[in-house]
Amino acid sequence: MNIDNFRRSNALQARLHQIVPGGAHTFAKGADQYPEQMAPVLLRGRGARVWDVDGNEFVEYGMGMRSVTLGHGYxxxxxxxxxxxxxxxxxxxxxxxxxxxxxxxxxxxxxxxxxxxxxxxxxxxxxxxxxxxxxxxxxxxxxxxxxxxxxxxxxxxxxxxxxxxxxxxxxxxxxxxxxxxxxxxxxxxxxxxxxxxxxxxxxxxxxxxxxxxxxxxxxxxxxxxxxxxxxxxxxxxxxxxxxxxxxxxxxxxxxxxxxxxxxxxxxxxxxxxxxxxxxxxxxxxxxxxxxxxxxxxxxxxxxxxxxxxxxxxxxxTDPVGAMERQGRALADGINAVMSDAGIADHLSVIGRPSCLVFRTADAEGNPSQPMRTLFLQEILRRGVLGQSYVVSAAHTNADIDQTIDAAHGAVPAYVKALETGRPEDLFTGRSVAPAHRLHSAPRQISAGPP
Structure with missing residues (x-):
């Protein structure tokens, strides 16, 4: 899978910036939280999957800012x-x-x-x-x-x-x-x-x-x-x-x-x-x-x-048990991939199984927004949408397997960025940034023509 078409999403995002401050109604949903020109505008969801206006399908994590534990359209x-x-x-x-x-x-x-x-x-x-x-x-x-x-x-x-x-x-x-x-x-x-x-x-x-x-x-x-x-x-x-x-x-x-x-x-x-x-x-x-x-x-x-x-x-039913079970499988799978690649100190999944996040670090082991940007880019291209790995009870084994595969696919770019120290060379545009910051990023997302 290689998703590279975000044209309609980008057009709608530009319009959103004209009429909605920040281009979203929640800070964490802002386009600045995703690689530039790769912030999907969503159309619908079912279970743990969502579809955007360009027809792309994603496994979604952190669904509804962690509010959707039973799945979309339950x-x-x-x-x-x-x-x-x-x-x-x-x-x-x-x-x-x-x-x-x-x-x-x-x-x-x-x-x-x-x-x-x-x-x-x-x-x-x-x-x-x-x-x-x-x-x-x-x-x-x-x-x-x-x-x-x-x-x-x-x-x-x-x-x-x-x-x-x-x-x-x-x-x-x-x-x-x-x-x-x-x-x-x-x-x-x-x-x-x-x-x-x-x-x-x-x-x-x-x-x-x-x-x-x-x-x-x-x-x-x-x-x-x-x-x-x-x-x-x-x-x-x-x-x-x-x-x-x-x-x-x-x-x-x-x-x-x-x-x-x-x-x-x-x-x-x-x-x-x-x-x-x-x-x-x-x-x-x-x-x-x-x-x-x-x-x-x-x-x-x-x-x-x-x-x-x-x-x-x-x-x-047992939604908490399902989240803990699937979260544990996800963390174990991705951490094994990173360990096999020799980069477990730089990219890892941590946290309670029902509330996982991924930690991205540079060559010195310091938390890195550019490395986060690169990882987000690579998993987005492989059909995984999420600023975290917070699961729901609706995530299936197939969803978990696809997510592990997407992380595996991100390894070559991540390794190269660690070697060169320049993850920016592997993505276009600005890095993602903390949502609650005082100043906007130096490079603003284009609002397009009035």
């Missing part, structure tokens, strides 16, 4: 959506479906007494911080600096390189600590004693498991300092387990935030937690009320129906 979810679609999506009062979905959710998540649905986990996480501030009367947020993204709202954007427009006063309310380093968190809490409202973190990441005792230590420090513990389960929820990472590691937060996989691509997220915190946004509290999540589309019926179908799929 029929039980689609059927559940069809069943409610004709009866209306949005009403002036709650529906019975809202109660059923909430009950489904609370059967899965340990320690959660209440839940409120919304459209994205960014809002849920920011609301968790507001609740924590209200409950404690404090303003500072301690967040894990080793975990790349928590929210699109100011409290977190202010900590990023691309923080233009965030007031200085907001930026000064955040403190960071290191994952798997209890002393770094202890230092933050001691230096800001009585001022930290909450600790916000992922219980684990795809690349890093918690050391023994770390999460329990975080829980104990939060209790000692009267700090609210917030677990961001946006990625880990329904990928580590249906009950999230907290169910796997046995440490229960005060609040947790959810998104991505809980709707298999449909727009639904959630804030869940202990009643004493969640009810601050309710109607039965004697305390000043917190403005909790409130939006026009927060509980539209289609996404709630999709969520309930996902819950049934996880109860009746």
């Amino acid at each position: 029929e039980p979810v689609v059927e559940a959506v069809r069943a409610v679609l004709a009866d209306g999506l949005s009403f002036s009062r709650p529906t019975e479906l809202e109660l059923a979905a909430a009950e489904d959710f609370l059967t899965l998540v340990p320690g959660a007494d209440m839940v409120k649905f919304c459209k994205n986990a960014s809002d849920a996480t920011s609301t968790a911080i507001r609740v924590a501030r209200a409950a404690t009367g404090r303003e500072l947020v301690a967040y894990c600096r080793d975990q790349p993204y928590f929210s699109s709202q100011d409290w977190f954007v202010g900590t990023m390189p691309i923080n233009t427009g965030v007031p200085k006063a907001v930026r000064e309310l955040a403190r960071s600590f290191s994952y798997n380093d209890l002393d770094s968190l202890r230092l933050v809490l001691d230096e800001n004693r009585g001022a930290v409202a909450c600790v916000v973190m992922e219980a684990a990441t795809g690349m890093t498991e918690p050391l023994p005792g770390f999460l329990a230590g975080v829980r104990a420090l939060c209790d000692e300092h009267g700090v609210v513990l917030v677990f961001d389960e946006t990625i880990t929820g329904f990928r580590w387990s249906a009950g999230g990472a907290q169910a796997v590691y046995g440490v229960v937060p005060d609040l947790s935030t959810w998104g991505k996989a809980i709707g298999n691509g449909f727009p639904i997220a959630a804030l869940a937690g202990r009643r004493e915190f969640m009810e601050l946004g309710g109607l039965t509290t004697d305390k000043p009320r917190v403005f909790l999540l409130s939006s026009t589309h927060g509980a539209e019926t289609v996404s709630l129906a999709a969520f309930r179908a996902v819950v049934r799929a996880y109860a009746e």
Whole structure:
């Protein structure tokens, strides 16, 4: 396979740049994340495969920014959506479906007494911080600096390189600590004693498991300092387990935030937690009320129906087991290819089997965006689309085999680039770049004629 036709995709991408800032509605979907002139514009998907507007077919990874765990067009979810679609999506009062979905959710998540649905986990996480501030009367947020993204709202954007427009006063309310380093968190809490409202973190990441005792230590420090513990389960929820990472590691937060996989691509997220915190946004509290999540589309019926179908799929089948099995086969296969080629120190697949990434390094062993660009180019040409190797339960043995073959096909170019030290000679145009950077790449993607 040698895919080299992206003509219609490139034309549509040029038009997107004229009318959509960045040419995409999500930073990670930007054309700057792919080799120049090789960013497919997609048309449809089925299972773990997608087709672009030029007719190219790809095995896709990281599907829907890791939100599609059951596969594109998963029929039980689609059927559940069809069943409610004709009866209306949005009403002036709650529906019975809202109660059923909430009950489904609370059967899965340990320690959660209440839940409120919304459209994205960014809002849920920011609301968790507001609740924590209200409950404690404090303003500072301690967040894990080793975990790349928590929210699109100011409290977190202010900590990023691309923080233009965030007031200085907001930026000064955040403190960071290191994952798997209890002393770094202890230092933050001691230096800001009585001022930290909450600790916000992922219980684990795809690349890093918690050391023994770390999460329990975080829980104990939060209790000692009267700090609210917030677990961001946006990625880990329904990928580590249906009950999230907290169910796997046995440490229960005060609040947790959810998104991505809980709707298999449909727009639904959630804030869940202990009643004493969640009810601050309710109607039965004697305390000043917190403005909790409130939006026009927060509980539209289609996404709630999709969520309930996902819950049934996880109860009746084993999507997590499938992801772990296929991810392990993928990592083992590609790492064996790289070991046989003598470049395992420069190109490897790492992480939890259900949440894999590939590491690209230059001749000195340093992480390299140009080498990443080259590898992406070579696997794209061989029908594999993905900024990661994050699998879904829909990835078949044939999909895994094709992906391993594509990585094998990329070896000669990668070896040559290591030998010459000039991967740029093997691809045309700019290198890929971090999505959340302050300045655009020196070479912009052409927007075409007006």
